[in-house]
Amino acid sequence: MMKRIDPIQINWKPAKNKVIPVYKQIIQYVCDRVASGEWVIGARLPSQRTMAKLFNVNRSTISIAIDELTSYGIISGKSGAGTQIVSNTWALMLPTKPSWKKLISSGYFQENNYRLQQINQLEFEPNIARLGTGELDLRLFPQKMWTEVLQKMSTEITSWGYAEPLGILELREAIVEHMRQFGINVSTENILVTSGALQALQLIASCMLKEGSTVFTEAPTYLKSLQMFQSAGLKLNGITMDHDGLEYWKIKNQIKNSESSILYTIPTNQNPTGITMSDIRRKELMDFCIKNRLPIIEDGAYQELCFDNDQFKPLKSIDDNGMVMYLGSASKTLAPGLRIGWVIASKPVIQRLGDAKMQMDYGASSLSQLVFAEFLKSGKYSSYLVDLKKTLKKRRDNALECLTKYFSQLATWNKPIGGFYIWLTFNESIEVDDIFERALKKKILLNPGDIYDFKHNRSIRISFAYLECDEFKESIKKLALLLMDK
Incomplete structure (x- = not known):
């Protein structure tokens, strides 16, 4: 006779005022x-x-x-x-077995936010509409150009040795030429090739900022969705934005020591809000940082994705004092799997970061570097960007039309001049956590605004870069119907 199992009894409640979640x-x-x-x-x-x-x-x-x-x-x-x-x-x-749970939680590198871990896994689920993802539509990849470049490489590459510490010279020379169109005039000694812009941030966090340093940044910001800076013992301090960008004057009273503070900013097509800093604000910000001896990490991941030929000069282009470390990337324009990024900074900074990078991975992929160098030198990259921006602009306009049609009574949003993102904020009656779970059941994956902010909000990051116009319209309509059915 099967033993009867008594039902579980619960007579306990968690303490909500404890440090432990x-x-x-x-x-x-x-x-x-x-x-x-x-x-x-x-x-x-x-x-x-x-x-x-x-x-x-x-x-x-x-x-x-x-x-x-x-x-x-x-x-x-x-x-x-x-x-x-x-x-x-x-x-x-x-006792003789390793306590893996204890070991995996004992390293200094902190876990991602649970919701972000969940999103990272769900993005690879089949038939899911990624309405907030930070990745370009894979169908926009220039397959014909890629094939042509690889065929050329197959006859020219004769060996696969380690690359130079700062990256293959051919690629650094191509990046020097490429960045001149944005007003950044440097030499190959000012460039370090990295495995994506994310590795550049890791290098800066691990070998240029001491524990306890403060990193000022926009609020909300992509940086808040990462744990690398917090893992290094750094403090993030979010500064609010208006339609012109970072409200830099709010930093002044919070700088305790300029030698242990730095500013991280995405001035062009900001992630996650899509805001682009005005030219006047850029000049004011540079003057402020020079006066207060506040170094700048400028993330230019979306610099090349301005529509209508709007060109906002990077902060680095007006940097006459070596205050700015500029991060570039091919991940948002060509392919994240290429894992090519770069840092532009003064020679001593590049040498320090290059030495640390050699300890990490002994150099980025030689194949990726040579392929991207060929894309740049041949003019294929510039030609591809022209078509890409036309496609993204069409998708942005479609997204704005869909939001106007289905969300006018439910939320407010901005109109970005480029990039990937629209920042949508719901009315007070709507909670994003609840929407996330309900949308997931409809095979729609959202990116809640709390991931990127320093306080609770009712926003989500909408991306128009991953879904085709009809796919986006279908998903946004489903989401609106779901909200109205609450």
């Missing part, structure tokens, strides 16, 4: 009950809705805890049987 308190509570034998294998947990009431938390918090407990192998959802305790071995791990 509520979902982690819930995880620990479940583990403790299993380890003590109070909750046995086969015991069934209450529904997520019921647990949310018992713990007095949102269902999204319960969902996070359930996902992590499932990843440990402690619980499992079985069809028709709900969520059950399936193992107690995690708590009874023998």
Whole structure:
């Protein structure tokens, strides 16, 4: 006769005033009950809705805890049987076995925000509409040009040795020529080729800023969605924006020590808001930073994606004092998988970053460097950008028309002059966390604004770069109907 398993009883609530996140308190509570034998294998947990009431938390918090407990192998959802305790071995791990859970949480590199981890995984789900993704539509890749370049490379490349510490000279020479159109006049000694602009940020965080330093940045910002700066013991300080860009004067009273502060900014087609800093504001910002001895990291990932031939000069182009480290990238224009980025800075800075990079990976991919150099030198890259910007402008206009048609009563938004993004803010009656989960059931993946901000907001990042016009219209219509059906 099968032994009867008593139903699980919960007479506990997490402390919301603790430093430990509520979902982690819930995880620990479940583990403790299993380890003590109070909750046995086969015991069934209450529904997520019921647990949310018992713990007095949102269902999204319960969902996070359930996902992590499932990843440990402690619980499992079985069809028709709900969520059950399936193992107690995690708590009874023998001393001779490595405690991987303890080891993976002991490194200095912090975990991404849970929602961001979830998005990173869901982006690879089949048949999902990525309405906020930071990636260019793969169908826009210039396949014909790529084939031509590779065929040329196949006859010219005779060896595959390590590249020079600062990157292959041929590529650095091509970047020097390419950046002149933006008013940036430097030599090859001022350029370091990196594995994407993201590695450049890692290099700066790890070898140029001491622990406790303050990184000023726009609020919201792409940087807030990363953990590399916080992992290095740096403090992020968000500064608000208006339609002209960063409100730099709000930094003044917060600079305690210019030697331990730096500014990170995306002045052109900012991620996630799409705001482009005006020329007047750029000049004022440079004057402010020079006066206050505040170095600048300028992220130019979207610099080349201004529509209608609008050209806003990079901060680096008006930098006569070596204040600016400029980051460039091929990830947002050509292909993220190429993993090609670059830093433009004074020679001592480039030498320091280059030395650190050699310790990390001993050089970016030689093939990627040579291929991108050929794209630049042959004129194929410039030709491709002309067509790409026409396509993106068409998609932006389509996105704005769709939003006007379906979201006029639900939200407000801006009109970007280029890039990928529209920053959409919902009316007060709408909560993004709830929308995220409901949209996911309709196979629509959103990027909530909280990922990028320093405080709670009701915004989402909309991308018009990944979906074709008809696909975008269908997804935005579904989302609007979902909201009106609440």
